[in-house]
Amino acid sequence: MAGKKRGEAQLQAIITNQSLWDEMMLNKGLTVIDVYQAWCGPCKAMQTLFRKLKNELNEDEILHFAVAEADNIVTLQPFRDKCEPVFLFSLNGKIISKVKGANAPLVNEKVMQLINEEKKIAVGEMNRPQYHEIMLADSDTEDAGEVQDESAEEQYNIAIIKPDAVLSGKVHEIKEKITKAGFVIEAEDKRRLTEDNIRNFYSRIADQPDFEDFVSFMKTAISYILVVSQGNKKLAHFEESESEPGTQPGGPSEDHHEVKDKVTSKEVTKRDSLPEYLERQHISQFCDVEDNAINVDKFIDTFFPDFKKMKSMKLEKILALIRPSLFKENKGKKESVLEIIEKEGFKILMQRQIVLSKEEAQTFCKDYEKEDYFENLIENMTSGPSLVLVLLGDNGLKHWKELLGPKSVEEAREYAPESLCAQFARENLPINQLYGSDSLETAEKEIQYFFPPQSTLALIKPHVSYENRDDILKIIKEAGFEVKHMKEILLTKELADCIYLNIRNKDFYKDVLQILFEGPCLLLVLAKWNAVSEWRRLMGPTDPEEARLLSPDSIRAHFGTSILHNAVHGASSAISAEETIRKLFGELDSENLEEN
């Protein structure tokens, strides 16, 4: 290794000039470089850690340590005359990370992570991550001990929470543990995996003797599929109390006390990969993780076909409102405001007509309360229905603001004649006939106000095939419902009576029961504004034949074969939804039931 004194089994190479530095950069694998100033010398406290790592890992081919004097090495100029020690991580000649301060746990974590990766890469278990070379600057804005780990792309894992964990109600706990540790659940889905899904995801264990039994087990019920990213490393810190004694990076070794004391919880960044973390939390038996970049990419495409598109967009939800006079005039017009909205690439997620009360109008138009036309405005706002919309669009907030143009008609006519404000101006009011939230925070509050979510119970009947169940779930999600809970059960007579309270006295009820007891039903708690009636609308008329005539896009029109085999059920009112959800899902959803 560059700079090593002949015959000396020394821990760190001593780099005192640029040519030794350049030579050191030819090292294969990882080199941890302690950048020091001539006047204060290298960091003695960290040498104990380096010695431990060297001895324990025994990876001399790919793990090197060096001390480099900032004063005489041009590359290290940014670090001259700084008191605080700096540790650089050079991977195959590229400086990819930097830790400021003698933060032993953090340096330990970084070394372990990078060496583990190198080992996996060497045996073909992992592709080389795309690390960027970092800027060598002594930025004061960085927190001490922060790892400047700039991966070119976000690295994702796919985690599958298996059916047994789902059935025993462990999903919430597992997800909470994952997010508490600073990982981010970027997307999730719940579904029964197909045989193909299972064989592909678990191909690495396909040669195990009990693999066929495992495939059958995985097919029995619903699994949760999560896309998990490493999250914001600055925020990520583990609760020390949750860790196993002796498993903390930096270890229980007494040698580390000197530097370990300096680490505050804020400085501790994520130290485990997701599989390691799940292992440490004793939940790995419930949740399998794929972290190989190529496989993850493939599974994201399989399970979440829109994920990449969504990630490349900055999708934002905002509230828009068309004031009463424009709404009235615009109804049925050729180039209506709604058409313009859709042409501009917005998706209208929800819409409702609402006549604002005087108080609501006053709150809503607060910005104008000092204007002399305020009274006129309130009168106008309460004179008839406004159309309130929830719009989803790429960079939605900015885009909608740009489309609207200035708040005042005068300004819009002068500076933005193309804006909606200028185009749809009314003579009797000098302000924009359209409204948009002014921040994402306001948008969230306004959406909650105008579109408070409601829960309803949905049931997919036993006769619906698994493929069709997946299709129905897709339709449900596309219609903007959130699937809050889902479980597959064999209904008992008692539960069926609770669900079908209204028809228990009908002659055909015995036939309904027979259909329901044919196999497992899929029970769902769906949430959305106006969920009860929205779900009933999506289901369509009771009889599929009628549905095909009157509501050909409905679920019953597509998946129903007869009045008894009509694919789905939905609660008939908010009250019955609340009662049946409580009965079927226990207290699980009780925190949200008040919404109904």
Ligand SMILES: Nc1ncnc2c1ncn2[C@@H]1O[C@H](COP(=O)(O)OP(=O)(O)OP(=O)(O)O)[C@@H](O)[C@H]1O
């Ligand atoms: N005349 C009938 N003959 C046979 N079965 C019927 C008849 N009417 C309704 N059903 C069955 O009973 C179920 C409950 O009937 P209900 O009148 O509550 O209809 P619904 O509200 O459209 O359906 P659901 O309650 O299942 O959402 C229906 O889904 C259907 O399968």
